[in-house]
Amino acid sequence: MASKEPDTILMIELLSLEHEQAGYQIEVGLTRNVGYARSKLTIDEFTYEQLKALGPFSGGRMRLSLYPKWDPFRNSYYSTLIIMNRAYSETLYFACSENYVNQLLQLKQQDYPQAEEERVVQTMLPSTEPGHRISRKKTKRIGLVALLCLMFACLIFVLPLRMDGQLVDSAEALEEPVLGADSEPLLSVPFVTLAQTISVHNQQAEPTPEPSAPPQEQTLPYEKYELPENEFLYSLPKGYVALSFDDGPSKYTKEIVDILVEHKVAATFLFIGNKVAHNAEAVRYANEHKMSVGSHSWDHSKMTANSVEENRNNLAKTNQALEQITQSPITIFRPPYGAINDKLTAKVTEQQMKVLLWNRDPEDWNVKNPEDILQYVHHADPSGGVYLFHEKKITVEALPAIIKYFQEKNLKFVVFK
CATH class of the missing domain: 3.20.20.370 (Glycoside hydrolase/deacetylase)
Structure with missing residues (x-):
């Protein structure tokens, strides 16, 4: 069964590095699948000093690695800060604490509410009408494929095998997201709807096995996926x-x-x-x-x-x-x-x-x-x-x-x- 991945951070941008009464803080920009948000993290003094030592920063976009690593020789964690502009990119290494590593892990696992501190992009349209409309359309097309397979099973005893339009050949199948009954369809709808659609399709298909599809449909090397318009x-x-x-x-x-x-x-x-x-x-x-x-x-x-x-x-x-x-x-x-x-x-x-x-x-x-x-x-x-x-x-x-x-x-x- 297909499943939707949790809200995921794609990139962390370092916006500022501050030492205030509240402690040592970094402001970061989080690019997620649902949009963009700013957040402030209170970090430990050791990691703060390591980041500060990389400066002064003279412009450019600063991207923090999502994956700190363990250095067994120095017995400590380290990570990278990548400075990018139109002309070049430079990777700087800094030591960090286990606490910082755990904060990144928590940040990646945290689900953000719809009302974020600073929302730049609203990637999901409020209406789910298009998803339901596409889902019904795909269900009809899946039924059509099943009907064609049944017709093929009946006709095979009286007619020579032909592939001139009654069934999908391998080249045409690569252009279509709808496959045989043994394959999970890829639909251009939000993944929650996708998972529900595939789940229902699988449950309906279990009681009555459909006729075997031609070998070309079962061994396609790859599928084409139409990107959704609303996310x-x-x-x-x-x-x-x-x-x-x-x-x-x-x-x-x-x-x-x-x-x-x-x-x-x-x-x-x-x-x-x-x-x-x-x-x-x-x-x-x-x-x-x-x-x-x-x-x-x-x-x-x-x-x-x-x-x-x-x-x-x-x-x-x-x-x-x-x-x-x-x-x-x-x-x-x-x-x-x-x-x-x-x-x-x-x-x-x-x-x-x-x-x-x-x-x-x-x-x-x-x-x-x-x-x-x-x-x-x-x-x-x-x-x-x-x-x-x-x-x-x-x-x-x-x-x-x-x-x-x-x-x-x-x-x-x-x-x-």
């Missing part, structure tokens, strides 16, 4: 996994695609607009091999700092560059750094796009060898994961082992549309 997608139901690659197109795009094709899976590529002209063949190659192509902005700028007009032009230029190659609308957008607010959301919606975030980040841009990436992959539960990778040499080297690991876990691969 940011950051996770998948249990049993599914998605690979996504940011910051291309690049010299590694073709190699990544070849590895995916070799292992009979697919991924979603989020391309930067100003790189397209010099790497047009890479975009074309990914598109021709049935990879999903989306936008990662024109210039990888922090778009929440841009004006409304700048963002409109940024999105439009990127889509135009990509659509000239794909010959189809670009409907997927991933904001650089995961930074998004209500004004940017409005421009994304205006361009008929939907927002794709993530919930698994191996930080492949910040590691020194493929083994570091694999260590993260092996220690994080992959089920339901939307993995954020980048087009890097070490990621290419780790990719075959990553795919094999997910396949050994019997996970179904998903690409977005």
